[in-house]
Amino acid sequence: MIHQLTLSDVCRENARRYPTTDAVVDGELRYPWPEFDSRVDRVANLLAAQGVKRGDRILWLAQSSHRFLELMIAAARLGAMICPANWRQSAYEMAFVIEDFDPAVIVWQHEEIGATVIKAREIADSHALWIQHDSKEADGYDALVDATSAEPVVVGEVSADDALLVIYTAAIVDRPGGSLLTHRNLLTMAATNSRVTGSDHTSVFLNSGPLFHIGNFQFEALPVFLMGGTNVFVRRVEAANVLQILADERVTSAFLMPPTIMAIRELNKSAGLDISRLRGGAHAPVWGDALPTDPTLWSQQPGGFGQTEVTGMPILRAFGEPGIGNAGRPSPFTQVKIVDADCHEVADGEVGEIVIRGDTVHLGYWNRPDTNAARFLEGGWWRTTDAGRREKDGTISFLGTLTRMVKSAAENIYPPEVENCLTGHPAVRAAAIIGVPDPAFAQSVKAIVVREPGTSVSEGELRDYCRERIASYKKPKFVEFVDEIPTVDGRTDYDALDATFGGGGYPGRVDISTPVG
């Protein structure tokens, strides 16, 4: 008889318990919770009139907008799913998502990305109803919503275990896959995270991160939604505009990357706007003295480990004392094991694949039964395909993606272990490890090394240095010296290194697409 709450129920109750607080703000527009909830009813009625029902799908082909949140909660009300697609994708990539996700309704945007969307629409085979969200015409989103009844939607059963939010990740074997996040996944994450970030009914979060990344939902659109605070939307990030919003809306947190933060700091030296309510969070060091000290756990002990498929970061440094492992400890609704290639648990201190179970593990990927069967172990353990270690103090070390694990004879070699060893050498500025195919041993270890200026350490010297410090089979068989290691999004671009230096044959790439036992 227990009814487990959905995001729709939370919205309904917020309309009652926080009647005067704004639920969303977007430019001049501002909806207090009761008005937002009523608008969600209109949107749900509009979708229902188009035949959208439990299990159906809605695709958001647009940038950030309050309309996304109301569509998401309307989908929640109907038991439907919504996917915020990556608007930076090419038309062909968008077309793939349209065909793969097979939505009943596509809500799209003309401004800035219209040409790409229109091309995707031409390419894709889809029977979806298309609604333009930034149109002022009679067939545009707002006009359709305004013309629809705000009577509370009455639907059949919607379960907290239904999928609601679908985010495509690039991590799965040969093509992107839509990770199916349930109401319970999202609410459990939100409840845990609201504690870490200290969000409550007075919080004002600026949705300045991409909606197609889980990060913006965890830090912290959904914790603020759950606690009855305010979500502010901005179509896309532009420093001067963001600065103005931070001041005007008395924003308490925002999803911002360091380059934007630095630009805002610089702008505010002359603008002198009051943004003192903002908490720096994990980026407090980048904000420096431009913000007051942030006392929250997320600022004092920032960081963790996660992926979309486990609803963001369920392992966080915020839990317990700072310890050995760089990822911190599993949060309360998370259980972690480290397993070997046969999926048996390894001893503490040994490296293996991080597997996770609990209330934030997703349902699997949309329409990928084989991959799902391969990635879920008995008992609901999800294979992250990432390498890690349980340290003796209970913390978890994240060591890199398992798909880049090097296999030499029977031994598993994790690039970060060798990289850490190499960068300990005074003449090494940076290092990256790849595996190169070896006819006798499956793979050999190759190190790509940037020397400190003015030094001249040799391949042989580095090999000897490693042999003294780590197991001999882990030492680089080959060393290539380069001026710079290529990066993508600030991280080593291993794919580029493989292409340049002959890497390949990683066993992890096969393992995760093969069903287990």
Next chain:
Amino acid sequence: MIHQLTLSDVCRENARRYPTTDAVVDGELRYPWPEFDSRVDRVANLLAAQGVKRGDRILWLAQSSHRFLELMIAAARLGAMICPANWRQSAYEMAFVIEDFDPAVIVWQHEEIGATVIKAREIADSHALWIQHDSKEADGYDALVDATSAEPVVVGEVSADDALLVIYTAAIVDRPGGSLLTHRNLLTMAATNSRVTGSDHTSVFLNSGPLFHIGNFQFEALPVFLMGGTNVFVRRVEAANVLQILADERVTSAFLMPPTIMAIRELNKSAGLDISRLRGGAHAPVWGDALPTDPTLWSQQPGGFGQTEVTGMPILRAFGEPGIGNAGRPSPFTQVKIVDADCHEVADGEVGEIVIRGDTVHLGYWNRPDTNAARFLEGGWWRTTDAGRREKDGTISFLGTLTRMVKSAAENIYPPEVENCLTGHPAVRAAAIIGVPDPAFAQSVKAIVVREPGTSVSEGELRDYCRERIASYKKPKFVEFVDEIPTVDGRTDYDALDATFGGGGYPGRVDISTPVG
């Protein structure tokens, strides 16, 4: 494929993530989380060897002990249930619970309550295995546990929606009933409450409240358990002993009533022990300057509304700004409606029955299908049988139990409304309202009044006073003047007033035992 965590899973993970923290302390005994988890395996193996399996029941007929917590988590591991019975009951009351709950195993205590338990065992018809927990003999609990394997228990499916903790309440119609609280009920409450009380892995909670009340679990044995902190046990409350434990164990919170707090304050004036880690919580005013200021929400905005059947207090003043309603706001995993006698929602500001749904609503009462059918409405709404009102600021006012609502003609009269009116009169020190049967109008309102010393207000004057301030039908038809209003547990003893002054015929007492539509 999602595996939703149980209390057993949380314990397993705590043994990994907090390997050096004490899980339980009881006198000289002290088990860090790994040792506690291993002992839980022994207990679970012992129970399993006795045939205990999913859905079976264990009865705790004893006072407070660490052994209760390990039995509870062992029950969680097997999918079984455990009930901590009220050890203050008579032998006949205990015998009723034994027969009603039908446990496979009864763990009992000889010290202090042995004679009553032995008599109950003689009276009750039960095939349970009896194990004495405070025996040092070979057939005593500790010896049996020590002789059992600590191999991790492997069991079939245990669901987070299985009942785990069963607490008998006196609130249901004709006899006590066991409220079935699930893993999810308890974990949702614990997660929400850990935020309100600020508990974390450094928290040390003294279980000085009765285990047969939900209060001790919410404030805050289970939040501390969830977050990986320490639960300290003391067999029963004695001020000098409690004071010593508060100091020795650096306790951060304890379940204590004002008389005990005042006794501890007095004792510590001469003892001078350092108890400065203790937070006063809701009783900070009673502690006064004996403790540092408690900055937690539970101390700053204490109080709320709840009952065992909704896992304690899911409506708390801690959420949002302080407002009109004395109970505060529904917590994030709770939805509230106020309904009339036909179970239709009433408008804000109107009085009706508080109904609640969400992740903390229990499964129902053990073995009471008719009552459960009557108390659950469609959509999972649980009838609390308590009267309340949704205020315009979103807060909830709790107005008293609906079973004491007075019905006069077609009108519902809630005693607290009339009592509040009467005590506003300068000559009234205290007042209580009962309903007396009336052949024409179902019931009439009778006021029992204590005058301020030296005053002589009359029945007619009080009637007139009320008529000016509340709806005329609510005014007392009869007034009885007394020297003192009888109390039980510090609250008005309405049953005694009914017996003395002819009260009866309350419609609420019938409503809640009748299935609805």
